[in-house]
Amino acid sequence: MSRIIVAGLLIFLLVITGLIAFRGEVVALAVPLALYLLAGLYWGPDKLQLEVNRTLSLERVSPGDPATITLEVKNLGAPLENLLLEDFPGGLTIITGSPRKLVSLKRGETFTWSYTVKGKRGHYPFSYLRASARDLLGLVERVEEIPTRGQLFILPAAPRVRRIAIRPRRTRVYAGSIPARIGGPGIEFFGVREYQPGDPQHWINWRASARYSNSIYSNEFEQERVADVGIILDGRRVINELGSGRSIFEHSVLAATSLADGFLAAGNRVGLLVYGKHVNWTYPGYGKLQREKILQSLARADLGESQVFSGLIIPRKLFPAYSQMVLVSPLESGDFEGLVRFRSAGFQLIVVSPDPVSYEVNSLPESNGASLAARIVRIEREILLHRLQRTGIQVVNWNTALPFENVIQGALSRPPAWLKAIHSGGVG
C-alpha cells in the first residue's frame, strides 16, 4: 500500500475518532502525520530533466569476455535529493560494479559510473535507463525511462575450419576455390582438347599430339570459382531441447559459425537462414562485412516453435538451383521428406548434424535401461542418416564430445591441390 494512503488513512481515522470522542489529544496525534504529508508535497521532485549518455568499452565480444558499460547522467532540471538510477542489463552477469545507483544530483551536476558485465551468446540492447526520484521522506515518486543508445553483441566463438570441399553444380563467375566443372586455367587436370592459339607451351600434351600428325593437343584444367552457399541453422525447439532443460542448439550455432567463416574465407557468397522463432534470412554476400552480418544474426539466433521443414521455401532469387546448401540440424525422422524435397529441387545438400543421442547419453547416469534406450534411438538415427545419404545428401554426424574442426576436416576436407599435384607428378 502506498505510504501516502497509509498516512492519509491514519489521519482520517485519528481526526474522526478524536472529534467523535471530543478528545483533543487523539486529534493531535494526526498533526505529525499531516506535517509529514505536507513536507512530501512541498519537497517532492519536479519533472525529471535528465540527459543520459551510455558508452560501452566494446560492442562485440566473445562469450565470457568482459565489457564495461559507462553511464553519464546530467541533471538539467531542479535538484534531485533521492534519485535511484537503474540500468537493465537483462541476461548479462555483473562482474564488477552495480547497474543501480542511489544519488543526489544538484542542478547541472553530472554523475558517472561504470559496471562490467559478461554473458552468453546473444544480442543485448540497452534502450533506456530508469530514473526514479523521490523526496527525502520517500512519499512522492517520479519515475521516467530515459531512452539511451547502446547494444552489446556477444558473438559465438567458433573454431576455424581451414578447407571445406564442396562441389555444387553451379558456380559464380569469379575465381575461387570450388571446382567449377568447366575447362580452363586451373590446377586439376580436366581433359584434352585441340591446341588453341594463346595456350601456354607447357599445356601442350606431347603424348596425345604425337599420335596425330596434323594436330597439336593441349591439356585443359578445371576452373576454380566461388559458389553460392546457403547455411540453414535449425532452431526448432522441438528437436534442440533435450531432457532436463539441456539444449544442443549452442553446438549447432558453433557449427554454423565455423562453416560460415570457412566458406567466406574461401571467397564464396554465403547466406544464412535461421529457422526457429522466425524464418530469419541474412542475404547472401561476400567478405568481412558479410561475416559480421552472419555473426550478428547467429548471436541473435534463438529457438522457436517451427515444426518441420516442409513449410520452408528457399527463394530462387537468393539461391539459384544447383547452389550449395548446408543444413545444421540435430535432425528427426520427420525431416526426411523435407530434405529430399530440397535435394529434388536441385540443391546440393550437406547436412551437419550434432548428434543429440550421444549428447544426451553423456549426461545420463549409466543404467541398463538408458543404454538400451540409447541403442534403439541410435539405430533409428543411423537409419535416417543412411536413407539421407542414399538420396545423394552428404551427411556429417558430429559427436559433440569431439572438436568440430576435427570432425569436419575428416568429413569434408580434401588434400590441398598442391599436395595432389606433387603426388600426381609421379615421384615414385
Added chain:
Amino acid sequence: MIAAGFYGAGMIYQTFGLIVFGLAWMAGQRKWTWVASLGLGVMTLAAVIGLLYNLPAPMMIGGFLCAFIAWDLSGFNSRVKLAAKDDNHGRLAQLHLLRLGMVIGAGFGVVMLTRTIRVHFDFEMAALLIIAEVWGLSVLVGRLRRSE
C-alpha cells in the same frame, strides 16, 4: 512506551500483547516491507485506546511518534536496499534524518501545544470539522498522488 503506559495502568494482557506484537514487527520487518505499515496502524490504535482510557498522554504520544519514526525509517531502508552496496548512503541518511527530525519536532511541538490550549465546541462544530477534515485530506492526498 505505549506498553509501559498500559503496564502502569495494570493492563497486563494488553502490555504482553503489545510487546509480542513489537517483537513480531521487528522479526517480520526483515522479510516483508508491509509489516511496518501494519505496525504503525496497530501502535496508533493502541495509543488512541490508551488516550481514551486516560493513560499517561506523554507515553502514548511518545510511543506513537516512535512507531511513526520506525515506519518512516523502514521505508528509507527499503529504498537504500535498492542501491548499490558501494554507494555512499551516509549523506543521504543524514539529510533524511534531518528532515524527519524537523517534521517530528514540529509535530511534537504542535501536539504539546494542544495539551495547553483548550477549545470548546459543540456537536455541529465537530461535524463541520469532520467535513472540513475529509475535504482537506482528500485534496492533500489527491495532490500527492497526482504529483507521483
